[in-house]
Amino acid sequence: MPSEWLRHVVRFVRWYLREITGDAAYERHVARHPGHAPTRREYERHRTAHRDQNPEGRCC
DSSP states (O other): OHHHHHHHHHHHHHHHHHHHHTHHHHHHHHHHOTTOOOOHHHHHHHHHHHHHHSOOSOOO
């Protein structure tokens, strides 16, 4: 029983960290656009430019 709980916690922490760092978003993008797989650097550059052009409710 404790090993199942630990496994669940490790999975959750891994998921959480991937969401925070953007790894999951990049992989989802690549999966949705199989013909055009940009490098991680290109993806981040485009994502940052898009956020700068379309600001959402930020505090600053």
